[in-house]
Amino acid sequence: MKNKALILCILGAGIMLYAGFQMLSTRYHERVTLNHIQSSLTQSKTKNVTLGSYAPKKGDGFAMLTIPKLKKVLPIVEGANPDDLAKGVGHVAGTSFPAMHDQIVLSGHRDTVFRHVGELKKGDSLIVKLDYGEFKYIIQRMKIVSSEDTSIIHSTKPHEELVLTTCYPFSYIGNAPKRYIIYAIPDQE
Template sequence: MTALRPEREDLYGGTPYEPPIDEETVALRIPPPESVFGGEPMTASDAPAASSVTGTTPGGRAARRKAAKRRHGRHGGAPEATRQPEGQEGHEERDARPLSRVEARRQARARKPSAAVVASRAVGEVFITTGVLMLLFVTYQLWWTNVRAHAQADKEASSLQDDWANGKRNPGTFSPGQGFALLHIPKLDVVVPIAEGISNKKVLDKGMVGHYGEDPLKTAMPDAKTGNFGLAGHRNTHGEPFRYINRLQPGDAIVVETQDEYYVYKMASMLPVTAPSNVSVLDPVPKDSGFTGPGRYITLTTCTPEFTSKYRLIVWGKMVEERPRSKGKPDALVE
């Protein structure tokens, strides 16, 4: 207020407080503390009550500064309640300071894995690598060999049919690995070239069926008046043309197509398991086949059980029709 106002007594009936006048100067001086009620001057008797109401700390400017430092921290920082404990601050300071060479070496040795950890890691990597290699090998055997063998067999079948159409191949004696006929098993949807010999590298691994044409396991050709036309083929991998011959039933057709003829056989009997050394199944009158005399027979041989070569599975058939190609396909091949 800029207007004059009468002096009032303080709240407690005393006279108004007036600071002593500096006798030496009339320069600026600290104003008297105001009353908590309306800003009126406060008497000396009011000081304790005012400090208790406003929360100010008695004792002068120095005491108030100390109290402010305790509440807000030095230089206006965060209150003491929000400060980190002294132990934690010291820990952070120790982490921030640069390490000595001895401490750095000690920490490096502590981080270095032990010999047992290194050995366990090496063993684990060996196992993982071995597992990956085994998986790749299985994929190659079960998938890629079939893809490659089917491609090779299809190529040979196409080449064989083209040569027949052009008259380049004549019936007779064939060299090992040479294709000379096609085998049809309609029930199994099998059409595969027949090549001379039972070599894995030259014949069977290329997805073809091999003819037992060499001593001591030499068998007859289809055009022979009597005899046993023996064939071998993979049951698993490399095209697996004989994988499902165990599903054949008596009466199912097995057809051999050559340049001039169709030879139609009917499935007659099966030997589910026999030893690989049982070559009597290729005799002109095969043992255990049920045939009692000479005839025109076909024998299919493959491995069993699947994915092993421990035993052999044998299927026999008997010729029921010989049909010239000029008369068209036999009924067994007509859809």
């Protein structure tokens, strides 16, 4: 009986150490990516970026997402596979970019970059900054869908829409069965 308890304690400690390492590793990669993006945006003021040809390379950090209510500045990386999401918020390939008048979809892990997005409310702002400008969006609504529901990703042309997606429930352990979706539109100020 004592051996079983000891094994369970060691196993539990090992799982906690692994989870801690994963979290620290993700934060490190987020910081490195964010520093690279900030440096690139500072240098890009002299670049001539055209919307029609804008196409960041897969896996590259290219923008920043600021969530003022949460006091967060997060790197945005092209792509949404596990390697991309380890660096920050992932831009879902095939969706649009700011000022292109279509749907922009950003995805992130609920336990890292989007840890507190459940605290956001209608009317809160989101800011995307990239080479060709800074764009402010106002949250309009939230919704919870099944993890298999891909209908949230679609063209909204000519209306621009920023969509944030993360797993739900927020405190779920393992692969969550649902997705939490936040919809925002450009600020008209």
